[in-house]
Amino acid sequence: MKALTRRQDGAPRVDFGHRVMVLRPSAAVSVRLSVRTTVVCAILLLLTLVVGVLALGTGEFSLPPDQVVRALTGQESGWARLVVVEWRLPRVVLALLIGSALGLSGAVFQSLMRNPLGSPDVIGFNTGAYTGVLVATAYVGHDYAQTSVGALVGGLLTAAVVYLLAYRQGVQGFRLIIVGIAVSAVLGSVNQWFIIKADLQTAYAAALWGQGSLNDLSWDQVPPVAYAVGALSLLLVAMGPSLRLLELGDDAASALGVRREPVRLAYLAVGVALTAVATAAAGPISFVALAAPQIAARLTRAPGIALVPSAVTGALLLLVGDFLAVRLFAPTQLPVGVVTVSLGGAYFAWLLARNTRGRK
Amino acid sequence: MNATPAPSDTAQSDAVETTGSAQTEAGLTPARLHAQGVTIGYDQRAICEDLSVEVPDGRFTVIVGPNACGKSTLLRALSRLLRPRRGRVVLDGRDIHGYPAKEVARRLGLLAQSSTAPEGISVADLVARGRFPHQKLIRQWSAHDEAAVLEAMEATGVTDLSGRLVDTLSGGQRQRVWLAMVLAQQTSIMLLDEPTTFLDIAHQVEVLELCVRLNREQRATMVAVLHDLNHACRYADHLIAMKAGRIVAQGDPREIVTAELVEEVFGLRCRIIDDPETHTPLIIPRSGIVTAPRTATTIHG
Numbered sequence: 001m002k003a004l005t006r007r008q009d010g011a012p013r014v015d016f017g018h019r020v021m022v023l024r025p026s027a028a029v030s031v032r033l034s035v036r037t038t039v040v041c042a043i044l045l046l047l048t049l050v051v052g053v054l055a056l057g058t059g060e061f062s063l064p065p066d067q068v069v070r071a072l073t074g075q076e077s078g079w080a081r082l083v084v085v086e087w088r089l090p091r092v093v094l095a096l097l098i099g100s101a102l103g104l105s106g107a108v109f110q111s112l113m114r115n116p117l118g119s120p121d122v123i124g125f126n127t128g129a130y131t132g133v134l135v136a137t138a139y140v141g142h143d144y145a146q147t148s149v150g151a152l153v154g155g156l157l158t159a160a161v162v163y164l165l166a167y168r169q170g171v172q173g174f175r176l177i178i179v180g181i182a183v184s185a186v187l188g189s190v191n192q193w194f195i196i197k198a199d200l201q202t203a204y205a206a207a208l209w210g211q212g213s214l215n216d217l218s219w220d221q222v223p224p225v226a227y228a229v230g231a232l233s234l235l236l237v238a239m240g241p242s243l244r245l246l247e248l249g250d251d252a253a254s255a256l257g258v259r260r261e262p263v264r265l266a267y268l269a270v271g272v273a274l275t276a277v278a279t280a281a282a283g284p285i286s287f288v289a290l291a292a293p294q295i296a297a298r299l300t301r302a303p304g305i306a307l308v309p310s311a312v313t314g315a316l317l318l319l320v321g322d323f324l325a326v327r328l329f330a331p332t333q334l335p336v337g338v339v340t341v342s343l344g345g346a347y348f349a350w351l352l353a354r355n356t357r358g359r360k
Numbered sequence: 361m362n363a364t365p366a367p368s369d370t371a372q373s374d375a376v377e378t379t380g381s382a383q384t385e386a387g388l389t390p391a392r393l394h395a396q397g398v399t400i401g402y403d404q405r406a407i408c409e410d411l412s413v414e415v416p417d418g419r420f421t422v423i424v425g426p427n428a429c430g431k432s433t434l435l436r437a438l439s440r441l442l443r444p445r446r447g448r449v450v451l452d453g454r455d456i457h458g459y460p461a462k463e464v465a466r467r468l469g470l471l472a473q474s475s476t477a478p479e480g481i482s483v484a485d486l487v488a489r490g491r492f493p494h495q496k497l498i499r500q501w502s503a504h505d506e507a508a509v510l511e512a513m514e515a516t517g518v519t520d521l522s523g524r525l526v527d528t529l530s531g532g533q534r535q536r537v538w539l540a541m542v543l544a545q546q547t548s549i550m551l552l553d554e555p556t557t558f559l560d561i562a563h564q565v566e567v568l569e570l571c572v573r574l575n576r577e578q579r580a581t582m583v584a585v586l587h588d589l590n591h592a593c594r595y596a597d598h599l600i601a602m603k604a605g606r607i608v609a610q611g612d613p614r615e616i617v618t619a620e621l622v623e624e625v626f627g628l629r630c631r632i633i634d635d636p637e638t639h640t641p642l643i644i645p646r647s648g649i650v651t652a653p654r655t656a657t658t659i660h661g
Contacts, residue, residue, distance in 0.1 A: 014509050017482035017523030022501055032488075032501035114476070169403075240497050244478075245489060251472030251553075254441055256545065257465030257493040303481030 018301070037300040037309060044299075044312045048096070048319060055323045056088045060331065090219045093226075095322045095336075096315040098214075098282055101229045101274040103296070103314020104236065104307055106289030108271035111243050111305040112264060113173030119289045120159075120275035123180035126284040127187040128158025129276075134194040134206050142205040144221070148280040151209075155279055158183060159272045163265075171264065212283035212337025214322050221281060228277040232270055236307060243267060247304045285337050287344030288317050390450075391415050392581065393438060393468070393549055398447035400430075400437045407433045408605040410447065415549070420575040421583045422596035426626050430605040431585045432473070432553055438583065439470040439551045451549075465493035469547040471538055473554050477526040483537050484522045487512055490544035512543035515578075516570060532563030536570065543574070550574075552584040556591070564588070568595045589626070593617055593641045601625045617641040 019035035056072070057063040061083050063071070070076045071084035109118040120126070132154015133147045140146050163171060166179040195203045242263050245253040254260050278285065295317075296309035318336065321343065325334040394414040401407040407430040415421055415438070423431045436442040437449055440456045449456045456464060469490075477486055490512070491505045513519045516536045521529065526537060535555060542550055552571065556564040572595050575582045586592045592599060593613040600610045603625045609616045622630050628645055635642040 014484045014488070014506055014513075015522040016484045016488075017525065022506075024501075024503070027502070028496075029498050030501045030503075030505075031498075238497070241492065241495075241500070245492055247476070247478045248489065249472060249475040251436075251441055251470070252475040254461075255439060255465065255470035255472055255542075256490065257460075257462035259461045297480075301480060303485055304478035 034300070034302055037302050037306065040296075040299045041309055041312050044309070044316055048312070048316045051316065051319050051323060052092050052096075055092055055319065055326075056084050058323075058327060059083075059088065086219070090222050091214050091217055091322070092319065093222055094217050094281065095214055095319045097222075097225050097229050098278045098285065099288055099292075099315035099318030100311040101225075101232070101278045101314070102285065102288040102318065103292035103310040103312070104233065105271045105274035105278070106291075106314070107293040107296075107305045107307050107310035108236075108243065108267050108274075109289070110293050111247055112267055112271070113177065114247065115173060115177070116294055117290070118173065118177070120272060121286065121289070122177050122184075123162045123272075124158045124184040124187060125155045125272060125275055126279065126286070127184045127191065129155035129279045129284060130191050130206075130210055131158070131187050131194070133209050134191060134198070134202075137202045137206050137209075138194065138198055142202065142209075147205075147209050151283070152276050152280045155276050156272065158187065159268075163268065171261075171268075208335075209283045210337075211335035212279075212285040212340070213335035214282055214325075215333050215335065217282070225277060225281045229274070232274050232277070233311070235270055239263070239266060239270075243307070244304060283335075283337060285318065285340055287340040287347065288314050288321070290344065291347055292317055390453075391417055393449075393451050395434070395438060395444070395449045396447050398437055398444035398449060400433055400442055400444045402433075402442075406445070406605070408437075411606060412447075413600065413607060413610075415581060415583055416598050417581050418575075418579050419581065419598045420572055420596055421581075421598040421600060422592040423583065423585045423600045423602060424587075424589055424592045424625075425602035425608075429602045431602050434602070435551055435553050435583065435585050439468060440464055441470070462493045465545065465547070467547055468549045468551065469542040469545040471542050471550070471552040471555055473557070475538060477534070479527065481526050482522070483518055483524055483526060483529075483540075484509065484513070486526055486537060487518075487540045487544050490541035493545060508544050508546055512540040515543055515574060516540040530563075531559050532566055535559060535563070535567050539567070539570065547580075549581045550583070552582065554585050554587065556586065556588070564591065571595065589617075589622070589643050590635075593643070594635060594638050614640055617643075 016034075021033045021035055021038065022030070023033070024030040053065050053068050057065055057068045061079070063080060063084065067076065067080055068084055071080045072089075076084075106119050109120055109122075110116055112118065129151040132150040132152070134150075135154065136142070136146050136150025140150070162176065162180050162183050165183070166172075166176045168175070195206065198206070242253070242258045245256050245258045246260070246264065246267075248256075250260055275289065292314035293305045293310040296313040297305060299313070300306060300309050302309070318340070321339045322336045325336040325339045328334060328339070391414045395412055397410050397412055399406050399409045400411070407428075411430075411434065413434065423434065425431045433442065437444050440449070443457060451459070451464065451467060488501075488505070488509050491508060494505065494508075495501075510519075513522060516539050518533065518536050518540050521533060521537070526534060529537065539552075539555070555567055555571065559567060568591055571582055571584065574580055584596075596613055598611065599613040599616060601608045601616070601621065608625050609621055617632060619630055619632050622628055622632070622643055630646055631644045632641045633644055634640075
């Protein structure tokens with residue numbers, strides 16, 4: 001391997017050990033992209049498109065892919081258009097939005113905690129959201145808006161409590177995980193108590209929500225999720241690369257000019273908010289936030305945890321998961337949460353088997 | 361206290377009188393980085409109280425002292441990682457906590473003790489992260505960034521390792537890579553927190569000689585915390601000896617290091633001889649066990 005490669009103009013160039021693209025349209029604008037990461041993201045997006053068209057075309061009313069594309073581009077009318085655009089498209093769009101939100105959120109948490117098992121789940125978010133939904137269904141009602149708000153409030157409150165309990169001159173990943181597990185355990189028994197005490201209808205509604213599902217979603221649910229995910233993603237972009245610097249350790253990040261605690265709190269808030277949006281819209285969907293960043297890291301071979309590939313992987317994962325949930329036992333629809341939990345179990349078994357084999 | 365902190369400090373600490381040009385220069389124009397009457401510590405425990413210290417510009421300063429004497433704590437305060445409870449750390453005439461974080465990072469670099477390289481990162485990728493304080497949201501990799509990274513890798517001799525993964529390097533190579541990252545930051549003041557810990561003797565010497573070379577070639581102000589007193593005497597041109605949170609002596613190691621000082625600071629009885637290689641003081645600890653030189657017969661018998 002050559003240590004120094006030269007550009008066409010003869011100037012020396014840094015060898016990063018992988019191919020990079022440097023774009024410098026002007027003196028004020030410059031970016032460096034890993035070629036592999038860019039290609040991987042492009043391929044994942046293409047796959048997402050293919051699965052999306054397939055998902056839009058399958059069901060009780062089957063359509064060939066070319067007809068789906070024509071329906072999407074407005075060249076079809078009548079039944080085909082109604083089925084593709086009005087019935088099935090919102091579900092696919094929500095799967096993509098929620099999947100990318102979960103992927104991003106998992107990436108933020110794993111990077112902050114420097115732990116591949118870091119996810120909003122470990123700081124008790126989902127258990128708290130469930131408590132919120134139980135309280136809402138028991139005392140307010142159980143339509144979509146009421147459970148969504150219940151989940152949001154419950155989840156955010158739990159995250160705030162965990163953060164405050166773990167705070168001691170800044171928050172360390174490990175302490176956050178331990179406090180999160182403790183708070184989850186407490187809330188878990190509160191949830192049990194609620195379900196035992198509640199009447200059958202409330203318990204049933206809450207249990208249904210607890211599966212995490214994209215069934216029965218329509219265009220009405222798309223705009224709030226789209227705005228929220230869009231705004232939070234923009235926020236992540238605006239916060240720049242400080243997340244990658246925090247991976248170097250607290251002291252190194254501070255020495256490089258990252259205001260450690262405010263930045264970490266901001267990332268935690270955005271990470272929790274992304275999960276909150278996903279959970280409020282579809283209920284708890286596990287595994288995506290956990291696996292997407294890890295799968296993306298293995299595919300891109302990029303150092304640390306990267307946000308964009310995690311988002312793209314998350315979107316594809318949830319889309320595939322939902323496709324399986326709908327088709328596996330058709331006409332019976334499974335909640336997508338059940339599919340992702342099963343996939344998650346298999347993933348963990350594989351991870352454990354690989355690690356134990358690696359240690360021998 | 362605010363005009364000439366360093367001389368008054370040595371006067372207080374009833375120890376070795378120091379000469380050396382740093383203090384005389386400092387008397388005229390204060391050093392770019394200095395601490396004024398700082399009290400620093402963790403939680404409620406104060407480790408240094410009312411400590412004043414001046415970092416002479418353009419020198420290689422080494423801070424030594426026994427474990428828990430506050431030397432790393434002082435370095436953390438000088439690098440803005442710890443906020444002093446009282447007093448202030450001044451950088452270029454202003455309280456260091458009054459600057460925006462990135463502005464400090466453009467003037468002062470730190471080789472932190474507990475840094476972790478992300479899994480799967482290449483040497484150049486890691487060194488490039490040192491450019492963060494100079495980058496903007498839409499200017500992530502300018503020609504200047506690239507030049508700085510190349511220069512930093514060249515100066516630390518890691519250009520050949522550029523594309524290698526940091527995980528696969530030896531301890532000494534890794535430490536040079538971290539040093540390259542600090543260099544890429546292009547600051548004229550560099551603080552190094554125990555840069556030789558966990559390195560074997562050859563790599564310790566390698567890293568320290570590199571520091572001296574950088575100090576001379578780039579005229580950078582360097583401050584290092586070191587454990588090995590002999591290394592400190594050999595490579596520092598300004599030595600600060602600390603004990604129990606205060607400065608016992610400071611100045612050119614050839615002038616201030618005596619058997620009495622070592623005994624006072626470290627509680628170690630020793631002899632000082634001349635290092636035949638560099639003509640700096642070499643500390644030879646006295647032994648409590650009287651040993652006759654072993655000969656072949658004693659070994660076999």
